[in-house]
Amino acid sequence: MAYERCVIFGAGEYYEGPAPAIEKGMLAIAADGGLDHMRAMGLSPDFVIGDFDSLSGDVPDGDRSVRLPPQKDDPDLLSALKVGWSRGAREFHIYGALGGRIDHTIANMQLMALLASHGGIGYLYGDGSIVTAIADGALEFPANHVAPRRMISVFSHSDVCHGVTIAGLKYVLEGAALANTVVQGVSNEFVDGSAATVSVESGTLIITFPIEAPLPVVRLRHPFGGDLGALDTTVSSALAVR
Template sequence: MKQAVIFAGASVQPEQQPPVPAADLYVCADAGVKLAQALGVVPDWIVGDFDSLGSVPEGENVEPFSPMKDDTDILLAAKYALSKGCRRLVFYGALGGRLDHTVANLQMLRFLADHGAQGVLVDHAHWVTLQRGGTAVYPRRDGMYFSLFAMTEQCEDVTLEGVAYPLCHGKFSNAFPLGVSNEILAENAVVTVGRGDLLVVYARD
């Protein structure tokens, strides 16, 4: 599976970010070019309206857009990665900034699932993805809580194994945070979802 790493412009401390994985494609969204540079990554493509960066970078790998657009800059970067055949997209600088952009980035995970791809949002204290039905295995990460939230109205027939608060064929609702602050006790947690989109969040204090 082709992987892309996308850098966005949330204000984060570069030295605190997890190591950048090897990828087939590195893309910067607007001010994400600063984060990529700080992390020692040379981007293959730079896209955005560059209102956050303050100027349009030079180079043949730069694609500027008007600020009058429907897509966020990070979504433009994600669409570019999809167009290049990437089906796993890892995002840096997509958490911890403005709340409205964070919510938009969480919604983007559903957009990616609709296009047959997995998105992962990471920073020094979080690892976030979306599980659309089926069974997935999640490793224990020391010092991190393991929380699950319904992104659809309901997630049905949910079974959780290997966690402090297991569940057997239960139901999650987007109107009640049943799955917050669980913990993985076994080597791995096994999460099965019969129907629905489940937001999977690792978080540390």
């Protein structure tokens, strides 16, 4: 069965707010200790994947469980993304991947950029905010009523993003260049009742926005190719264990 959307439950922090949900037609994947969170919420995964170093309960048997070695290049979340991608998903909703260890948080943001570089879209759900990425395209937010001082911020993941346009927000840009050493797009705000667009002609942007804002429509400037690759259960020579 092919899926267009996938929800992934990670082992990290879960916060107050809308409860994670598995909507009809979504592929549900538990990444390692994310299975504990799913069980606590009374949810069942289609697949479970990980080295299970953070899982407190039993590992399910059967071909829906993918056990990974503890020493490998790919983190558990990337492996879960690869499973979802290989089954047709191009939109990913990810819980338990922000907060906690800062290195994991940074890595998971980079994975959103990886999805974007292949024409996919991922949403990391955190403490009142969502983190996503867009490459060579636009995020179009419908008109909304997000309260003032609930920030939307735009960062360049690429060395330089060209043709960055921010429209419909409190502060606007038109065809600007943003570098990954410049924070020109931080701390913007929605305008009450107005639609908004964040777009980039060339490059990858990381965007954070309030969790209560409506999810954007994704517009891509061109077709994307390639995929996330096969599951990698080895350690490269560059990361050889001593």
